């Protein structure tokens with residue numbers, strides 16, 4: 001029987017990985033459909049009917065179409081059985097929302113685009129890294145890491161006693177950040193976060209989603 005859930009996007013995408021991690025952690029089977037938004041010709045025209053901004057992922061469940069990773073992951077958590085990815089207590093839920101928003105608005109542009117893409121992808125394609133962008137990305141990254149570490153305290157997860165969307169978002173972004181030498185050097189100054197990342201990367205969902 002075909003899976004009722006379809007995820008449109010590419011394996012390498014941070015946001016596609018977040019959606020897939022959420023599905024695997026919940027135990028929901030899904031069908032991945034490859035969409036390359038970075039193709040020279042741009043996103044396929046029919047894909048824009050699913051995601052009018054041409055970003056990945058897009059999602060469909062039994063004919064219900066959705067885009068924006070924050071909406072998709074909260075839908076997955078609410079619509080399917082399996083371990084909850086949001087805490088029930090309101091303050092912890094607010095903390096998860098704060099971290100998710102911080103990762104979207106500050107960590108993704110600085111850690112993934114400012115540091116990883118600039119240091120690893122740009123030279124890999126024969127370009128010259130923009131050092132000013134990397135420096136400024138590292139500065140914002142430091143604030144993100146300080147915040148994550150102080151919020152996590154002595155716990156095993158970023159918020160509360162169990163896995164939440166905060167862990168999933170941070171996992172998908174930090175694994176790219178540390179591929180850049182400056183990212184790895186900075187991250188090494190946060191041993192509790194290093195231990196957390198090691199545990200997260202060892203989860204079956206991370207292995208299934210090719211994150212490591």
Ligand SMILES: N[C@@H](CCC(=O)N[C@@H](CS)C(=O)NCC(=O)O)C(=O)O
Nearest residue numbers: 013014015037055056057068069070
């Ligand atoms: N706000 C979107 C962001 C998704 C996003 O930026 N995806 C990246 C790949 S990780 C993308 O599609 N980039 C294509 C582009 O920048 O043109 C969401 O939460 O789903």
